[in-house]
Each structure stands twice: as C-alpha cells, then as structure tokens.
Amino acid sequence: MTLTRTHLFGFVGLVALAFALYWAKAEAQAVREKVIALQEEVDNERRAVRTLEAELTWVERPDRLEAAAKRNLGLVPLTADRIATLDEIDQIAPLRTASPVPTVDSNVKANAPAAIAEQPAASGAHASKSIAAKPATVTTVVGR
Numbered sequence: 001m002t003l004t005r006t007h008l009f010g011f012v013g014l015v016a017l018a019f020a021l022y023w024a025k026a027e028a029q030a031v032r033e034k035v036i037a038l039q040e041e042v043d044n045e046r047r048a049v050r051t052l053e054a055e056l057t058w059v060e061r062p063d064r065l066e067a068a069a070k071r072n073l074g075l076v077p078l079t080a081d082r083i084a085t086l087d088e089i090d091q092i093a094p095l096r097t098a099s100p101v102p103t104v105d106s107n108v109k110a111n112a113p114a115a116i117a118e119q120p121a122a123s124g125a126h127a128s129k130s131i132a133a134k135p136a137t138v139t140t141v142v143g144r
Contacts, residue, residue, distance in 0.1 A: 058064070069075040084092070 066077070
C-alpha cells in the first residue's frame with residue numbers, strides 16, 4: 001500500500017484533531033474544577049454571612065441592650081416624669097455668662113520688648129469670644 005499526499009494530510013489532520021480534543025477536554029476539566037472550588041467558596045461565605053447575621057440579631061436584642069446600658073452606663077428608660085421644661089433645665093445647668101476680655105497687666109507691658117509693647121492689638125484678633133445661647137423653642141410630639 002502506498003501513502004499518498006492525501007493520506008498523509010488526513011493522518012496529520014487526524015492527529016491534530018486528537019490533540020485539540022485532548023486539549024479542550026483538559027481545559028474543560030480545569031474550568032470544571034475551578035467552578036467547583038468557587039461554588040464551595042460561595043457556600044462558605046453564605047454560611048459565614050448567616051452566622052454573622054445571627055450574631056448581629058443576638059447583639060441587637062433590645063432586652064440585652066437595655067441591660068448593658070443600665071449595667072455599664074447607668075442609663076434608664078425615658079419616662080414621662082423625666083421630661084423637663086426649659087426653665088427646669090436652666091435651673092439645673094444655667095447658661096454661662098460672658099467672661100470679660102483679659103487685659104494686659106502694666107508690669108508685663110513694661111517688661112516686654114518695645115516692639116511688642118507698642119504694637120496695636122488687632123481688632124478682635126486676641127479678644128476671647130463668648131457666645132450666649134438663646135433658649136430654643138422645644139416642641140414635643142407625642143405619637144400614638
């Protein structure tokens with residue numbers, strides 16, 4: 001039997017197709033393994049999210065927060081008898097009065113270098129500012 005050019009090209013083509021099929025099958029297997037690994041990672045992350053959500057639900061329980069606030073901060077629930085008017089608040093913690101502007105003592109001015117002692121004070125540059133708070137109107141809305 002003699003080999004012709006057609007037989008030779010057919011044989012080379014068949015070997016090339018076999019190699020391409022093997023390569024595609026190996027690539028498909030690698031992708032399949034990667035998909036399985038990613039699916040396991042997603043499942044693990046979903047389990048972790050469910051665990052964290054359960055922990056958050058436990059941490060945010062109102063009765064636990066109330067007990068922790070009482071124990072650690074000394075806070076108690078707000079009741080109607082604890083609401084104060086502005087006059088009562090002013091009696092408990094009165095607003096500060098404006099403090100006078102500090103003046104330079106004559107001894108300090110006499111002992112200071114001449115250049116510093118004779119500089120005019122910049123208008124408002126060193127003056128202490130005090131802000132007197134004005135009572136605000138408080139509106140309490142009580143819902144049903």
